[in-house]
Amino acid sequence: xxxxxxxxxxxxxxxxxxxxxHEVINPATEEACTEITLGSQADVDKAVAAAKEAFxxxxxxxVEERVALLERIADEYKKRMPDIAAVMADExxxxxxxxxxxxAPAGLGHILKAAEVLKDFEFEEQVGAARVxxxxxxxxxxxxxWNWPLNQITAKVAPALAAGDTMVLKPSEETPGSAAIxxxxxxxxxxxxxxxxxxxxxxxxxxxxxTKHEDVDMVSFTGSTRAGIMIAKNAADTVKRVHQELGGxxxxxxxxxxxxxxxxxxxxxxxxxxxxxSCIAPTRMLVHESQYDEAVQVAKSVMxxxxxxxxxxxxxxxxPVVNAKQYEKIQDLIQKGIDEGGKLETGGTGRPDGVNQGFxxxxxxxxxxxxxxxxxxxxxxxxxxxxxxxKDDDEAVEIANDTAYxxxxxxxGPPERAKAFTGKLRxxxxxxxNWGPIPDAPFGGYKxxxxxxxxxxxxxxxxxxxxxxxxxxx
Numbered sequence: 001x002x003x004x005x006x007x008x009x010x011x012x013x014x015x016x017x018x019x020x021x022h023e024v025i026n027p028a029t030e031e032a033c034t035e036i037t038l039g040s041q042a043d044v045d046k047a048v049a050a051a052k053e054a055f056x057x058x059x060x061x062x063v064e065e066r067v068a069l070l071e072r073i074a075d076e077y078k079k080r081m082p083d084i085a086a087v088m089a090d091e092x093x094x095x096x097x098x099x100x101x102x103x104a105p106a107g108l109g110h111i112l113k114a115a116e117v118l119k120d121f122e123f124e125e126q127v128g129a130a131r132v133x134x135x136x137x138x139x140x141x142x143x144x145x146w147n148w149p150l151n152q153i154t155a156k157v158a159p160a161l162a163a164g165d166t167m168v169l170k171p172s173e174e175t176p177g178s179a180a181i182x183x184x185x186x187x188x189x190x191x192x193x194x195x196x197x198x199x200x201x202x203x204x205x206x207x208x209x210x211t212k213h214e215d216v217d218m219v220s221f222t223g224s225t226r227a228g229i230m231i232a233k234n235a236a237d238t239v240k241r242v243h244q245e246l247g248g249x250x251x252x253x254x255x256x257x258x259x260x261x262x263x264x265x266x267x268x269x270x271x272x273x274x275x276x277x278s279c280i281a282p283t284r285m286l287v288h289e290s291q292y293d294e295a296v297q298v299a300k301s302v303m304x305x306x307x308x309x310x311x312x313x314x315x316x317x318x319x320p321v322v323n324a325k326q327y328e329k330i331q332d333l334i335q336k337g338i339d340e341g342g343k344l345e346t347g348g349t350g351r352p353d354g355v356n357q358g359f360x361x362x363x364x365x366x367x368x369x370x371x372x373x374x375x376x377x378x379x380x381x382x383x384x385x386x387x388x389x390x391k392d393d394d395e396a397v398e399i400a401n402d403t404a405y406x407x408x409x410x411x412x413g414p415p416e417r418a419k420a421f422t423g424k425l426r427x428x429x430x431x432x433x434n435w436g437p438i439p440d441a442p443f444g445g446y447k448x449x450x451x452x453x454x455x456x457x458x459x460x461x462x463x464x465x466x467x468x469x470x471x472x473x474x
Contacts, residue, residue: 003034004035004176005035007043007047007197010047016039016040017040017043018040018041019043019200020038022035022036022038022200024036024176024177027093034087034090036180036200038202039170039199041209044206044209047168048139048168048213049215051168051197052166054166055139058194058195059135059136059138066161066164069189069191073111073158073186073189074111074112076189078108080184085100087181088149092149092322093311093320093321095314095317096313096314097316098274106148109154110151113440114158114159114460117162118162121134121162121457130468130469131468132466133467134163134467135466136165136465137241139167139216140160141211142157142167142221143211143219143220143231144169144179145222149171149172152222153169153178155459156454159454161195161196162460163464165218165463166196168197168198168199169197169198170199170200170201182198183196211235212234213238217240218463220244220452222244222245224246225247232244242451245407245443245444246445247407248281248406248407248408249283249403249404250270250281250407251284251400252282252283252285252286252410252412253397253410253413254285254286255417256288258291260298263412264285265298266433266434267282267435268285269435270282271283272306272363273318275318276361276380277381282410283380284388285385285386285388286400289391292367296345296365296387299387300365303383304363321360321361321382322359326359333380334347334364334375337374340373342369343367343368344364344365344366346364347363347365348362348364361384362383365385369386393420400425401425404447404448406445407427407444407445407450408429408431409431411425413433418433419432426446426447428443428449429441438455439455440456441455
């Protein structure tokens with residue numbers, strides 16, 4: 001069993017002051033694989049106090065010093081990538097092939113990009129008679145999810161360090177091991193004491209303590225819209241900045257006349273990878289009525305060919321979903337899809353054939369879905385895709401935008417035709433013949449998918465205040 005019973009506070013690994021032991025269950029074996037200590041109010045207070053004190057000096061460091069720090073972190077991170085992939089396989093069921101090829105490298109990419117952006121960032125400009133400057137915001141509380149653990153952690157930590165902020169991280173209690181390894185990386189890289197702190201815990205406990213804390217200047221959160229609403233309410237009393245990347249229900253418009261043998265498998269990759277546990281997974285596939293029946297058969301064939309297997313074994317299979325609660329949620333939604341009139345083409349409830357333990361979900365395809373059905377509106381967070389029919393381009397856009405979310409959208413087909421859709425879709429990320437973001441471009445959502453942006457220079461700006469200085473001598 002992995003054991004990470006201490007928190008990382010003020011440059012040291014310390015015992016919890018009154019916290020409770022918590023076990024993480026391996027979703028493939030349903031046995032305990034990691035133990036941590038859920039932090040207490042005393043732990044949070046110590047971490048915030050350390051960050052507040054460290055801010056006095058770290059906020060005054062030069063760009064060159066912070067670039068060098070990020071580069072040292074990147075060097076240490078590279079050494080631990082196999083460890084990160086291995087513990088993700090245990091804690092969240094992410095196959096080691098995906099951990100090595102996508103999960104761990106995504107975290108490294110944010111660190112390297114932050115160093116690159118920092119070198120060229122314009123911290124001040126002259127606006128009329130005023131000098132306008134960007135300054136670090138202060139102490140940042142970071143609350144991160146389990147589905148892409150190091151991606152989300154580094155997408156916050158790296159730009160905050162680049163900005164000159166100090167921070168307290170509360171990683172997901174479902175994937176605490178990768179976060180603990182990251183704290184070890186930060187320690188090995190020589191991050192000054194108090195600049196980076198980590199308190200393990202859950203959302204109702206440590207998460208709430210951090211969002212309400214009067215000495216926290218900003219909360220950066222990635223997770224569900226439901227939790228994001230609670231965080232915003234908790235932070236309101238102290239009027240701290242709240243930066244959020246929340247849920248999604250990505251529409252994938254397949255244009256009339258598209259080559260379905262290319263468009264359908266490409267779009268489904270975003271549903272298959274990570275067992276569908278991605279906020280931008282393009283799970284609502286919109287297909288023109290003239291190609292709908294053919295698209296259903298292609299999607300069915302693709303999803304039936306997806307192997308399911310042990311996350312600790314190398315291969316191109318998918319693993320289980322993260323825990324029993326998530327498994328049961330997905331099962332309930334699949335059953336609701338059947339009950340509400342969707343046609344189950346493949347997959348369905350229960351474990352895949354031959355699997356008798358673990359939280360494995362059958363890769364599932366629904367046809368005859370309308371956009372008012374529960375499976376078309378709620379974020380399933382599993383390997384489940386719904387095919388929705390449209391009659392013309394206007395209806396496709398209407399269906400795509402008919403959602404409370406606005407994190408991402410995709411259009412597959414001839415690029416020039418697809419370009420006509422990009423200005424009509426209400427989402428923060430539009431993919432034309434692809435579904436993923438790139439590290440340079442801003443990432444974040446419209447509507448109930450959040451506020452603020454991560455990645456590149458836009459992510460760096462989120463972690464700074466803007467000050468106008470008028471009347472100073474030339």
